[in-house]
Amino acid sequence: MDIAYYFTPVSPWTYLGHERFRAIARAADARVEVLPVDYGVIFPASGGLPLAKRAPQRQAYRLVELKRFSEWLKLPLNPQPKFFPVDAAPAARLVIAADRAAGPPAALTIAGAMMRAVWAEERNIAERETLAALLAENALAASLLAESDEPEIAARYEANTQRALAAGVFGAPSYVVDGENFWGQDRLDFLERRLRG
Secondary structure, eight states: OEEEEEEOTTOHHHHHHHHHHHHHHHHTTOEEEEEEOOHHHHHHHHTOOOGGGSOHHHHHHHHHHHHHHHHHHTOOOOSSOTTOSOOOHHHHHHHHHHHHHHOHHHHHHHHHHHHHHHHTTOOOTTSHHHHHHHHHHTTOOTTHHHHTTSHHHHHHHHHHHHHHHHTTOOSSSEEEETTEEEESGGGHHHHHHHHHO
């Protein structure tokens, strides 16, 4: 079974669910399509707002929920990290380059490292130096950074985003199985049941 995994590497909710999702997919012997997308395009097309434009009470509640989930899942998370928001495109393109060169496991590994870098390690994944360090730390080829600048990779990032819109995706993370969307890391139980049939 295939799972289309739509996300951005700067999403705290994707970070909170990433390793659980990987374990669920492995247990189900599911094939993961690793699809970083541009939520700067998706939000306005789907009625969403970037964080800074949300009402104060929504912003405040988001911080409460991040703390709750971080404690429940026993994952380190700074709800207001030093390097957020940042431009996600360089990191997203690097995930795509890793997927093209080495397949989904490598792409999922570097994506997870990026999320930890933002939400637990106070690192700036918009900087090339940080991305190069993350590749080295995860035993991935340094050449992937240059490959992430190729026009084909940028085209795949745009195509992923258009595919997400066509699939009705509006938030991160979204896990889509046979056209059925499971939005949010708090829907992973439902996804797991779906994969079990």
